[in-house]
Amino acid sequence: MADAVRTQGLYKRFGRQVAVGGVDLVVPKGGFAGLVGPNGAGKTTTLSMITGLLRPDGGRIEIDGHDVWADPVAAKARIGVLPEGLRLFERLSGRELLLYGGQLRGIPLDEAGRRADELLRVMDLVEAQDKLVVDYSTGMRKKIGLAAALLHNPRVLFLDEPFEGVDPVSANTLAEVLRRYTASGSTVVFSSHVMDLVERLCDWVSVMNGGLVVAQGPLDDVRRGRTLNEAFLDLVGARGDWDARGNGEEGLSWLGTPAS
Numbered sequence: 001m002a003d004a005v006r007t008q009g010l011y012k013r014f015g016r017q018v019a020v021g022g023v024d025l026v027v028p029k030g031g032f033a034g035l036v037g038p039n040g041a042g043k044t045t046t047l048s049m050i051t052g053l054l055r056p057d058g059g060r061i062e063i064d065g066h067d068v069w070a071d072p073v074a075a076k077a078r079i080g081v082l083p084e085g086l087r088l089f090e091r092l093s094g095r096e097l098l099l100y101g102g103q104l105r106g107i108p109l110d111e112a113g114r115r116a117d118e119l120l121r122v123m124d125l126v127e128a129q130d131k132l133v134v135d136y137s138t139g140m141r142k143k144i145g146l147a148a149a150l151l152h153n154p155r156v157l158f159l160d161e162p163f164e165g166v167d168p169v170s171a172n173t174l175a176e177v178l179r180r181y182t183a184s185g186s187t188v189v190f191s192s193h194v195m196d197l198v199e200r201l202c203d204w205v206s207v208m209n210g211g212l213v214v215a216q217g218p219l220d221d222v223r224r225g226r227t228l229n230e231a232f233l234d235l236v237g238a239r240g241d242w243d244a245r246g247n248g249e250e251g252l253s254w255l256g257t258p259a260s
């Protein structure tokens with residue numbers, strides 16, 4: 001059985017900067033996968049290439065066995081995306097945004113309407129459904145973005161920092177929706193800096209550092225008896241990073257010291 005996501009030697013360079021230097025990312029079908037890594041590790045660049053938003057300089061990507069760049073229509077029919085920066089159609093209302101997305105995906109209007117109503121209810125956006133998206137708060141944007149990504153019932157959902165700027169109540173709602181989604185055999189891949197959240201939600205973790213995957217597998221295999229945060233710091237070589245960068249006791253010694 002094909003994995004939900006499989007990349008081989010994925011590579012991307014911006015000028016002289018190698019952002020992604022040969023990534024072999026694997027996510028099994030039905031997995032709830034976390035993609036973690038320090039700032040600049042290459043997570044967004046990797047997700048952008050996997051979802052067909054950014055052309056790789058090298059390597060292969062398969063979603064459910066379909067090559068994203070050789071067979072983009074088949075691959076894109078199977079994915080839902082909540083991209084970084086969440087560029088949405090700002091002048092549509094939340095409900096219109098869902099119906100429009102449904103039409104672009106070829107879903108009959110009455111079926112799209114039924115799905116939109118259910119998603120709006122689950123996301124607690126019924127009262128805001130006729131408000132323009134431009135007037136939505138950060139958390140509301142994440143929720144309507146997730147609803148739009150789910151409307152066509154994709155097999156694999158990619159989310160770039162879906163919980164960033166989301167209040168705890170909305171975060172629980174998002175997490176519950178995603179749990180139900182993976183329980184039915186679909187796959188979620190999301191990037192996050194919040195280790196506790198990844199630990200709580202995910203059964204599979206890929207750790208990136210310096211444009212490469214440095215560890216990957218079932219959560220317990222990656223943690224190996226440590227917390228995910230400890231494992232992460234070990235894997236990216238950031239334990240004692242403060243001292244290693246020559247800061248010692250002296251670093252920022254002026255900070256908090258009253259001016260004389």
Ligand SMILES: Nc1ncnc2c1ncn2[C@@H]1O[C@H](COP(=O)(O)OP(=O)(O)OP(=O)(O)O)[C@@H](O)[C@H]1O
Pocket residue numbers: 014017018019037038039040041042043044045046
């Ligand atoms: N369009 C671009 N032009 C030039 N450099 C880029 C571009 N996009 C990304 N990079 C560089 O590629 C590297 C990887 O960036 P990327 O955004 O993929 O990292 P990330 O792991 O998502 O980081 P963060 O956790 O901070 O969001 C960084 O060094 C970044 O500066």
